[in-house]
Amino acid sequence: MKKLYSVFKQGIIYENPLLMLMIGLCSAIAVTTNVSNGIGMGLAMTFVLLFSEIIISLFRKVIPSAVRIPVFIIVIAAFTTMVDLVMKAYFPDLSKSMGVFIPLIVVNCIIMGRVEAFASKQKLAAVIADSLGMGLGYTWVLIGIAAVRELLGNGTFAGLQVMPDSFQPILFFILPPGGFFVFGLFISFNIWLKKRMEVTARARELAARKEAA
Amino acid sequence: MDLVKIFLLALLVNNVVVMRFLALCSYVGMTSDVGQSVGMGFAVTFVTVLATAATWPIYHFVLVPLNLTFLQILIFILVIASLVQLVEFYLKKNVPGLYSAMGIYLPLITTNCAILAITFENISFKYTFIQSISYSVGGSLGYLLAMVLLAGIRDRIRTSPVPKFLEGTPILFIATALIGIAFMGFSGLIK
Numbered sequence: 001m002k003k004l005y006s007v008f009k010q011g012i013i014y015e016n017p018l019l020m021l022m023i024g025l026c027s028a029i030a031v032t033t034n035v036s037n038g039i040g041m042g043l044a045m046t047f048v049l050l051f052s053e054i055i056i057s058l059f060r061k062v063i064p065s066a067v068r069i070p071v072f073i074i075v076i077a078a079f080t081t082m083v084d085l086v087m088k089a090y091f092p093d094l095s096k097s098m099g100v101f102i103p104l105i106v107v108n109c110i111i112m113g114r115v116e117a118f119a120s121k122q123k124l125a126a127v128i129a130d131s132l133g134m135g136l137g138y139t140w141v142l143i144g145i146a147a148v149r150e151l152l153g154n155g156t157f158a159g160l161q162v163m164p165d166s167f168q169p170i171l172f173f174i175l176p177p178g179g180f181f182v183f184g185l186f187i188s189f190n191i192w193l194k195k196r197m198e199v200t201a202r203a204r205e206l207a208a209r210k211e212a213a
Numbered sequence: 214m215d216l217v218k219i220f221l222l223a224l225l226v227n228n229v230v231v232m233r234f235l236a237l238c239s240y241v242g243m244t245s246d247v248g249q250s251v252g253m254g255f256a257v258t259f260v261t262v263l264a265t266a267a268t269w270p271i272y273h274f275v276l277v278p279l280n281l282t283f284l285q286i287l288i289f290i291l292v293i294a295s296l297v298q299l300v301e302f303y304l305k306k307n308v309p310g311l312y313s314a315m316g317i318y319l320p321l322i323t324t325n326c327a328i329l330a331i332t333f334e335n336i337s338f339k340y341t342f343i344q345s346i347s348y349s350v351g352g353s354l355g356y357l358l359a360m361v362l363l364a365g366i367r368d369r370i371r372t373s374p375v376p377k378f379l380e381g382t383p384i385l386f387i388a389t390a391l392i393g394i395a396f397m398g399f400s401g402l403i404k
Contacts (some may be wrong), residue, residue, distance in 0.1 A: 022238070022242070074291075178390070181386070184382075184390065
């Protein structure tokens with residue numbers, strides 16, 4: 001159980017797919033002009049990641065390694081198509097505002113990378129923990145970026161007016177360059193957070209060793 | 214819409230990288246060197262145009278008559294992946310010079326989202342075949358342009374004092390934000 005938890009935790013900060021591994025960036029910056037888009041994209045992505053990893057992990061002994069990449073692509077594309085059709089049917093507005101980025105989940109490097117590096121080698125339980133961790137790591141960054149951009153660029157949070165009327169929205173944050181800007185600051189923040197956590201972990205280890213001695 | 218307009222729209226106003234956020238993985242990963250970024254840019258241009266020429270007829274002459282348009286994602290990604298393979302085999306056998314210059318980039322291109330996005334958009338914007346080709350040439354040259362711009366800037370960053378908290382990857386995104394502001398000047402170019 002403890003091992004599963006540590007696998008789950010990896011994706012959130014230490015190996016955060018967006019901020020540390022720098023993969024799957026396209027959709028992350030593009031759809032984050034408002035919080036509801038961020039949540040929608042995060043959930044869609046987590047769904048595809050979870051089910052592709054489960055399927056690949058279950059069939060990992062049957063798939064010949066020479067043709068594994070095409071097999072992975074087909075599995076991922078099938079789940080992406082599902083998400084795309086469901087979104088079009090039940091959330092037409094959300095689907096329209098995210099446009100081409102829903103079908104693009106299929107070439108999202110996070111999914112391909114995790115399937116290739118993790119799911120094709122591990123047991124089912126570890127795979128579920130990994131995909132949920134990675135999915136959550138992806139989603140929190142999306143929501144974070146979206147919150148900053150929506151709040152400063154539009155004065156709202158998930159569509160609700162938050163800032164006082166006297167607040168003049170800074171259009172820059174909603175526009176594409178603002179996305180890059182906020183994302184750059186997020187990476188910087190995550191690097192700082194990681195360093196800090198490493199320092200405290202080392203300090204705790206030292207204290208424990210001193211106590212033992 | 215005439216072809217030049219579509220071309221300029223894809224190249225500058227809606228630049229794939231700095232305005233549309235596509236293909237950011239290779240944009241960050243492959244721009245540490247100007248030569249490398251040019252190689253990657255041309256490889257992407259080549260494959261995008263080929264992929265458009267292949268997927269447009271498949272969509273309109275196969276998927277639409279058979280009512281299979283819901284398979285679009287699956288078919289397009291398979292077509293692009295096999296196309297990249299074919300191009301790789303062909304170049305390796307017949308044009309070894311070009312292969313050694315471009316070969317290492319080809320496998321990376323399969324999961325380059327700019328290509329898939331351009332082929333999807335040719336369909337969803339209801340472009341004709343010629344318009345699609347113009348859109349894909351413009352879009353992929355826009356990718357090349359952005360790659361070369363960032364590679365040049367990275368060369369300068371290496372010898373410049375960067376604020377400590379932005380060292381490494383964060384400064385690349387801040388620089389891209391500044392390129393993006395410059396590109397927004399093009400938005401009045403086409404009415």
